[in-house]
Amino acid sequence: MSTFHVGGKVVDRVDLLRKKHWPWRLDIWPFAILYGAWASTILPSLDFVDACIVLGALASFHILVCLFTAWSVDFKCFAYYSKVKNIDQADSCKITPAKFCGSKEVVPLNYRKSSAGSSLAVDLEEIYFDFRKQCFVYSKEKGTFCKLSYPTKETFRYYVKSSGHGTEAKVLAATEKWGRNVFDYPQPTFQKLMKEHCMEPFFVFQVFCVGLWCLDEYWYYSLFTLFMLFMFESTMAKSRLRTLTELRRVRVDNQIVMVHRCGKWVKISGTDLLPGDVVSIGRSSGQNGEEKSVPADMLILAGSAIVNEAILTGESTPQWKTFPLKTPDGGCLAVVLRTGFETSQGKLMRTILFSTERVTANSWESGLFILFLVVFALIAAGYVLIKGLEDPTRSKYKLILSCSLIVTSVIPPELPMELSIAVNTSLIALARRGIFCTEPFRIPFAGKVDICCFDKTGTLTSDDMEFSGVVGLTETTDLESDMGRVPVRTLEILASCHALVFVENKLVGDPLEKAALKGIDWSYKSDEKAIPKRGNGHSVQIVQRYHFASHLKRMAVVVRIQEEFFAFVKGAPEIIQDRLINVPPAYIETYKRYTRQGSRVLALAHKSLSDMTVSEARSLDRDMVESGLTFAGFVVFNCPIRSDSATVLSGLKESSHDLVMITGDQALTACHVASQVNIISKPTLILSPASNGEGYNWVSPDEHETIRYSGKEVEFLSETHDLCVGGDCFEMLQQTSAHLLVIPYVKVFARVAPDQKELILTTFKTVGRVTLMCGDGTNDVGALKQAHVGVALLNAIPPTQGGKSSSDASGEDGSKSAKQNKSSKPAPETSGKTIIPHGEGTSRARGSSQLDSASIQRARVASQSDSTSNASANRHLSAAEVNRQRLQKMMDELNEEGDGRAPIVKLGDASMASPFTAKHASVAPTTDIIRQGRSTLVTTLQMFKILGLNCLSTAYVLSVMYLDGVKLGDVQATISGVFTAAFFLFISHARPLPTLSAERPHPNIFCAYVLLSLLGQFAVHLFFLISSVKAAEKYMPQECIEPDASFHPNLVNTVSYMVSMMIQVATFAVNYMGHPFNQSISENRPFMYALVAAVGFFTVITSDLFRDLNDWLKLVPLPVGLRNNLLIWAFQMFFVCYSWERMLRWAFPGKVPAWKRRQQVAVSTLEKKKEL
Secondary structure, three states: OOEEEOOOOOEEEEEEEEEOOHHHOOOOHHHHHHHHHHHHHHHHHOOHHHHHHHHHHHHHHHHHHHHHHHHOHHHHHHHHEEEOOOHHHOOEEEEEEOOOOOOOEEEEOEEEEEEOOOOOOOEEEEEEEEEOOEEEEEEOOOOEEEEOOOOOOOOHHHHHOOOOOOOHHHHHHHHHHHOOOOOOOOOOOHHHHHHHHHOOHHHHHHHHHHHHHHHOOOHHHHHHHHHHHHHHHHHHHHHHHHHHHHHHOOOOOOOEEEEEEOOEEEEEEHHHOOOOOEEEEOOOEOOOOOEOOOOOEEEEEEEEEEEEEHHHHOEEEEEEEEEOOOOOOOOEEEEEEEOHHHOHHHHHHHHHHOOOOOOOOOHHHHHHHHHHHHHHHHHHHHHHHHHHHHOOOOOHHHHHHHHHHHHHHOOOOOHHHHHHHHHHHHHHHHHHOOEEEOOHHHHHHHHHOOEEEEOHHHHHEOOOOEEEEEEOOOOOOOOEOOHHHOOHHHHHHHHHOOOOEEEOOEEEOOHHHHHHHHHHOEEEOOOOEEEEOOOOOOOEEEEEEEEEEOOOOEEEEEEEEOOEEEEEEEEOHHHHHOOEOOOOOOHHHHHHHHHHOOOEEEEEEEEEOOOOOHHHHHOOOHHHHOOOEEEEEEEEEEOOEOOOHHHHHHHHHHOOOEEEEEOOOOHHHHHHHHHHOOOOOOOEEEEEEOOOOOOEEEEOOOOOOEEEOOHHHHHHHHOOOEEEEEHHHHHHHHHOOOHHHHHHHEEEEEOOOHHHHHHHHHHHHHOOOOEEEEEOOHHHHHHHHHOOEEEEEOOOOOOOOOOOOHHHOOHHHHHHHHHHHHOOOOOEOOOOOOOOOOOOOOOOOOOOEEEEOOOOOEEEEOOOOOOOOOHHHHOOOOHHHHHHHHHHHHHHHHHHOOOOOOOOOOOOOOOOOOOEEEOOOOOHHHHHHHHHHHHHHHHHHHHHHHHHHHHHHHHHHHHHHHHOOOOOOHHHHHHHHHHHHHHHHHHHOOOEOOOOOOOEOOOOOOOHHHHHHHHHHHHHHHHHHHHHHHHHHHOOOOOOOOOOOOOOOOHHHHHHHHHHHHHHHHHHHHHOOOOOOEOOOOOOHHHHHHHHHHHHHHHHHHHOOOHHHHHHOOOOOOOHHHHHHHHHHHHHHHHHHHHHHHHHHHHOOEOOOOOHHHHHHHHHHHHHHHHO
8 A cells, every 4th residue: 555544633644655766767867868869969960059059958957857856745756756555665755744734745764673562572663754843653553654652541540550661671662762852953054944945936937037037138137136036035044044043942941850760769851751751840940040841741640730821722820730649759740741842832832833934825826816927928928929930030049038038027026025025014013912823824814704703701801700799598689798698608618619729828710719709708728728807607628629620510629617528519500400409499580680691600509428537538429529419509700891892892893794702601691791792782592492391492581582493594583683502502403413504693602612612613614704713711722723713812911002012011911921921831731630610811820830749848830931031130129120121021022023024933922722822811912913914915915916917018018019129128127126126015014004994805816806907907008008109109110120139229118118117106006905904005105205206207207307317227318299198198097097996996895705605505515415
């Protein structure tokens, strides 16, 4: 079998290859024959010059074949390799990566001996290859290549019994298998990068064009173009070199770690850790007091840890990781699971490392557009060739050269340069606002977004919960805010049923739980004991925690009060309801009353446990603890909506975007918040199971309106109502295949699990919507990855004011986030990990990961990769000075990015959760991203139009006018090139407007608007050009122009040059797309000044005010009548083109894509699959 289908996230397919012996390569033996034939046959029979021309053509073809092996991996495989069916015969393989994971590569197949893992000295031969810093091993059982396995999917019993690598042989085998724990990336040299850039197809093509211009004696123009090319490519190479140098600075901290190997504890470097090592890890700091990061992904075996996961998940509330095992030596015991590039931090490194080269926009469309232009060029070149061959006096060499110039002239050499500038400008602008992008190819998608999805808690609403009071303990449904009137048992539940923890004498955890503790006026101590601040209440000792899980929607604790054990539980009201012995009659009415008001409501319950020991209490089954409960009231919290959420979402709605909320919160609460932030405005209906258990109904929040559910009527219903669907209905929708019918019309999704969030986004994409997802928590990761544009909020910096960059935020908040901004992630493995309930909130742990051992001893592990901060020095500074230093450092880093290149995305800036990471406690970054996306789309579109019109005009000038013997002078062509380069530079730096418009940009190059605009303007330009040249010919009928003579000034040349340049300036002015997306021409001052200078320059040379200047440009004096006509015609040409362009923009505005037809196709396809 020569092909293996891997079907992974990185590698899709592997083809087996064997390298050919060098004489049999496609670039060797055919050309050896051809060169021999030239020497033996052509050289003796032809004139020496003609023979040299043939040899030159042969050498060019040979060079082209060699270059194709560098450009195309498939051609390289065809030329250098042969396919084999047996893996034992192969020495290389062609890797076809998954979508958006880069281009194909040929990598060597490696063989190594691996231990069989038994006591017998048996070695197995392992076949593997390395691709993108990942190892893939051939599995004979599966018959394909699989990723190198790490000990991440074993049973808990396996990990608990782990004692590390027992012998030196096992250590050597593990080192051979997994390698060292380092981010090893070779530093390329500037020369190597420059060589890569110079071998790119476009660059070679550009150099080829320059060679053709030289052959046509355009020396100045050729040198100017060549200089521009090398300047741009060297700048890009230097930028990449700097990016890669920055990335190489990120490395595993070289700290000393206690490891259990060969039956004893030894100290080794963190870079020598191996998967399977059992380590004791505690607080680690460098010589200057700087904090060190956890050196690998680990699973905690004994002790507990508080970690900050903001960098990897966007979840900024510290997460509690714990196992109820005793620590043998007072340290925090853990087993190493993954090292090097396979760790969570390593995965982020790979994402950043291999996304630096994917900076482009509309790549496939640009290829089609060039093909469209080439058709015109081939027609023009064919016309020149046929007409030229009719004249026997014409030079065949000059004729072939002219045809080559015509074809090459329509492929604009500036295209890749301009497309890169368009995307890089947006990357830089976003980085200045604290928004970082690891996948630049997604920026154009942001301009096409038509539906924006938002998480609620911590995204649209603030993290700062307000404790309102307790309700449900009396016959009334009124809120009790006086805690003196609340039963003691309810207060004890609120004081102890939480996952708060002390870190450096500060209480850290979910803001909701901190607000409850503050509201009831109890204190919580570091020994896990809750004590009332007033009165004579008893202390509550936490014995065992059962942490919150999103699928359970509840948490519980076992506590001891005066030698008695109790189970305290809190969770979603509908979940706790099923676990109560007696449900109060007003239970449902009470909690729904407050959820309709947008409050967060949790049900409290308890039960008494029998006498037992502490160890018995810690080993109780969770289900037993959380059943047979007694109701203890509802606790009500208000979750304030962020100050700018309503404004931002209103702006998005007014700019032709549909808005959707996707939350894990209760449906009534979600609908209330959605109405406050402009997501819903019509009467609301919530889909829920019917009360009699038969089918489903649409029910209004006040339950006054009920409509029977029918999947086919959802579209009609959505026209008069805003719809809400709960997570409990998703299973029904999937079973009945109605999700494609229902989900596209829903505005609020409530009580959804993480995998359901992902399903919502994939459904939107299936029906043709371009999606944006904005969230901040672990639950959002799948949806953020599925969306076309995923925005993870790290909640580090408050929203910017008045359009300032995020670095201008207040010093206090800047200092809180300074460490977090740089932090990387120590990753206690997700195997069995538990998290703080409702964990979506701002951390005050300053970006550090805490390891809290089972004994009282505290061990701190910092999750910070910035080793330059001097913690010991900071201790002697005042708080204000520390804040000022951190803020200044952030501002300096942001200012460093503004040098015109794509910004470097550092580990502290990016989140594995999504392609875009915003360091804002606000949804405002979504507007910034969409603004920049639209700006990139518009800029790209206008560039294609301008390049297309310029190339079509050039093709005409080089073809029809060449036949008349007219050509441009060298200086003339150079001046034209300078103006073109300046114009493109200035239009690419146009800034987007601060507000989004209701008008949408055209998402594609191929649409009626673009094609009609191009053809209409080209027709006007052609008419102007032909009329002007005909008028000029009337003044010089007696002069005979030699077709192949070298350039000499004449009236027709002068007029054609002036007209060409007038057309060029008019093209830029007419097709510049300013409002409502970018700055207008008057606001884009550099471009306006360039236009004024160009118009002034051409007015001067047309008016012949400075004769010396015209002589230098090789322009002859114009007759007065012709001069006046040219200026009048130029104005008329501009006016007609401008009117045509404005009329088309009015007639063909950008629209929201028609997705309903695609939805119908998707539904019918799904039905056909079911029938099969």
